[in-house]
Amino acid sequence: MKVRNPRTGIYDYEISLLSFETLQIKADVMRQAQKNWQVIGIEQRIKTIQRWKKALERHLEEITEALTIDTGRKIETESEVNLVMASIDQFCDFANTYFKPEAQTILHNNTYHIEEFSEPFELVGIIGSWQFPLQNVMMQVIPALLAGSAVIVKPSEKTPRFIKVIEKTISQILHFNNLVDFVEGGKETGEMLCAITDSVCYVGSEVNARKIYEISAKHFIPATLLFAGKGAAIVTETADIEHASSAILWAGVFNAGQSADAIERVYVHRNIHSQFLSRLVGKSNLLTLAYPNINHGEIGPIISEKQATLINEQLADAVKKGAVIVAGAAKCLVQKGGYYCRPTILTNLNHQMKIMKEKTYGPILPVKSFLNEAQALDLVNDSASPFTCSVFAGKDSETMKIAHKLKSKTVTINDVYLENRFYGNQKSSNTSLEIKAENIGTNSFKKFLKNKDLIFKK
Template sequence: MTKPIEIRNPRTGKLDYVIIPPPPKLLSQQCHRMRRGQIAWEEIGIQIRIEALQQWKQAILAERQNITDALVNDTGRLSVSILEIDTFLNSIDRWCNLAPQLLQTTAKNTSIPFIALRQTAVPYTLVGVISPWNFPLLLSTIDTIPALLAGCAVIVKPSEITPRFVAPLMTATNTVPLLRDVLNFVEGAGQTGAALIEDVDLICFTGSVETGRFVGEAAARNFIPSFLELGGKDPAIVLESADLDLATSAILWGSVVNTGQSCLSIERIYVAEAIFEEFYHQLVTKAHRLQLAYPTVESGEIGPIISENQAAIINEHLQDAISKGAVIHSGGKIEELGGGWWCRPTVITEVNHSMKIMTEETFGPIMPIMPFSTIEEAINLANDSIYGLSAAIFADPPELALEIGMQIDVGAISINDAGLTFMMQEGEKNAFKFSGLGGSRMGAASLKRFLRKKAFLIKTNTNKDPWWFHDEE
């Protein structure tokens, strides 16, 4: 018998929700049922699958208020929850438009005149998705949607920190008969996730490097692919030629949206010495304008820290920086309000790479700023990290930023903006270093991750092949 898990409300600190993980045997049975369902799901073809996902979208729209309320209770924030739902709904349409072309069978001639090639692909039968707590709906479905359209069945294990959205989402899902047997969300913690890896054919994981390593090792033991989207410590580089008003506004948003609880948050900022003072003064002024979403979710832009453990990490990083000489210009501490943990947008100077706040993932609304004297120094500082997820570069002309970006060891770079991979998912990218492993989650390549390529080599004449053994006369 699995034990119930009590769930903390990030705004009140109270344990006000309970989930009951499925016993391993039941989880295994669910996976076997979904494998059977996948056969028909693949056979109905892409057009019927698109119709099913469009029905799902309509069902979600009908259930939208309940899903929104659940996300607000999960995360303590409203505006980002609305944006999260909109992005999710838009992604259904985007993938439905892209999928038919991506799934076409192609035929072509080969280097051998009498051998034709027909290239196709078949879906993995059952895809497992293990998703994190910072964007509960979006990150549990970002892999799910293309996998379903590819013809896979998908079972999702969201974070046990933010599970409330699952119930209204499954209410919507269960109104679409074709999806009932090929899409399921299961509740549970790490033990459930570990059990899930044993029953699927491919695993997508989003989370920490530490847990991602365990997921990758477990997948390797089972000879199944793993796609790992892990941590980040994204740098921003601001050159003297940059538009400072634009740069400070973009970096502020890229650093503190969703209270900085995003792997693509800007977590370290390198600014040319000549504009350093003006830059951080502008950033501080703009940071002070943002308010906490307290006492109500409409009170401000900055929501609570969702995970209590993360609040402790943010506090540890701040105290480490202060003890080593960092100077706080705004925010700078963890506050307890109404039982929840909060952190105001925090601008810090006098920082260096001996501090955790410049080298470890903070996952909070923290903006540490260092000056640099040469472009080469800025590039070296940006690359001085175990992470390589994304970055931002501000310069005029943009070609200069692009030239610098070619030397930054990350998978996606926003030019004269920040956090663009959150808003636009067309660009294919890989995670560098410890930020992940596997094919691109963005762009058309994302759907193709869920397909195994299959080649038909077709002899087109009745002649004997020249490489066969010669028959004796």
């Protein structure tokens, strides 16, 4: 299977596909290795993960280089790699408290004494996506290993170049023999993982999450799916326009919009709409493409060719239905085979347009005006469960009223939600690990564990 280079468009890398039989044999061997990994206990597991961290550090340059070719962008890659390295310590610190004591007494009376233990799934499958290829898998790999599982990992077939370097670091860790395996492969390999593992994790798009859920159900294994919605921001009449326009622009264009947490639609009160729009446009025009020099400019290439086509289609659909482009362009530029999308701002919008409801993964900000709070809420909630929302308003009572009515997993008040910022702010703090309920803190381990109750009758 040939892989495209996002900056050149050339299919310059080839991945080798594993047969189902090979994967089955792998799984059997890994289940054997897992037994010992579980038995050595949490302290030894943490020590081993720390050894892996050191091995990763020794190859950090090589990892960053490979990931940079995979994604075509550099600054974001460096930030991604730093984030992953910092998160390893955070997960280890948290595991150190989480996995002690071993058992919990959940009932103790005159008749019964019940103790609950947690046991890891033996073999966990982790399927990644191309937006943040290393982070999306490592945020599952580290807690799964700490929990005591063996892990077989398939990063996206669009960004496979870093796999060989990771495998090199794995080969340096004694306990990791047959315990951790990063494999190359596409959709079919992902499907095979659902057939040979006890539980599967995926971080990425809703489209793929749906497919993986169906395949997991067919194999009757649990699936943990983290997928992106159409992130939205509401800006009310009382908001700080200067601050809101900066924050929203950043959340819209970071990593060229290729993020689960991106803001992809903005609803602004009509009394401040034009003022907000002009600030947003002014600021967006200052941003430049990271082309031809990868070291300069803020906006890297669109990683996936399929996604570039989708961005063009959504823009054409919007324009056809009356949208006006006030910054950027109606189409991704093709520069020496790479797709680049300027920060693009649209207005004169309605919800018949795909760009208002379907995930774009591009640096596109449609800015629609609203009449009143109720209308803004209807518009945001019109799209099924956006992953993340922001509310910008001058008064606390106003923000809270709106926040509570939003059907969203997270609502950020007067700011944007990009996990990177949180990580960045808390490298020294453990409590902060709690912030992403699905993936960090207690829940980062829980999904890899089954409860087992021992019941004693007196």
